[in-house]
Amino acid sequence: MSVTVTETNKTTLLTADEEEFVVDEAIAMEFGTVKMYYEDNPDSCDEAIPLPNVTSKYLAKVIEYYKWHVEHRAKKAPKPVKIKFLQYEEEEDEEAKAFDEALLNTLDNEGMKQMIMAANYLDAKDLLEMLTQAVADRIKNKSVEYVRKFFGIENDYTPEEEAELRKQNEWAIEDLDPDDD
Known part of the structure; x- marks a missing residue:
């Protein structure tokens, strides 16, 4: 029996506390900061991308979030979009919602703020939107x-x-x- 290994492009990210994370390019490209870095430095594809405003603890959580969502999107079959009064209505994705809630439940208030700062620096729009809504819910x-x-x-x-x-x-x-508290 043979196992086929699929080779994917990797990107190395270097955190403020000098820890390196090697991630699939598909995940790294979810971050606007990484995309901009490659656009501004096309010859440095083999170098670690410095993230001076992100610590390893929170980059690990950001990567976990995007890894799960990228894999989830890839395995989900496209579903037909229902049309109601000329507006598009997508079905709720309960599995993704449960994953997001579980991630949020691991964060205390300080962790939430640190995740927001990491998501903001990385220009991780989906995560930032989810986190800011969670903060609004917490202070409501x-x-x-x-x-x-x-x-x-x-x-x-x-x-x-x-x-x-x-x-x-x-x-x-x-x-x-x-x-x-």
């Missing part, structure tokens, strides 16, 4: 203090100014969810 209906803490924003109001703003905008702080 939370207190001002929670949002300040989440984003690392220092309160620059005096206690009197803050009390006045809270009085003027009481409606905005009614029925908030309990803050959790």
Whole structure:
């Protein structure tokens, strides 16, 4: 019995903490930053692409996300698009949604912020969109203090100014969810 190995082009990515990741070109091309690097440096295809703003911990998660999605798209058969009132309506992909939710559940607030910074630097649009929606969901209906803490924003109001703003905008702080860390 023989096994056929399919050779694919590889790209090496070098993180801020000097760790190298060798990934399939199909995954690397999901990152706008990598595409731009190749466009700007066509003669450096054999060199590691430096990612000075991305650490290995979060690049590993970004690669995991795209590896799964690239493989998932490849094995999914194209499904017919239903037309409803002249707008296209795609069926929900429950398997992809479950994978994304599982990934999000591994991230605490700091991890979420680090993933957003990595996705933003890599110009990984799909991942960035998912992560920013997750942040919006996490801070939805939370207190001002929670949002300040989440984003690392220092309160620059005096206690009197803050009390006045809270009085003027009481409606905005009614029925908030309990803050959790």
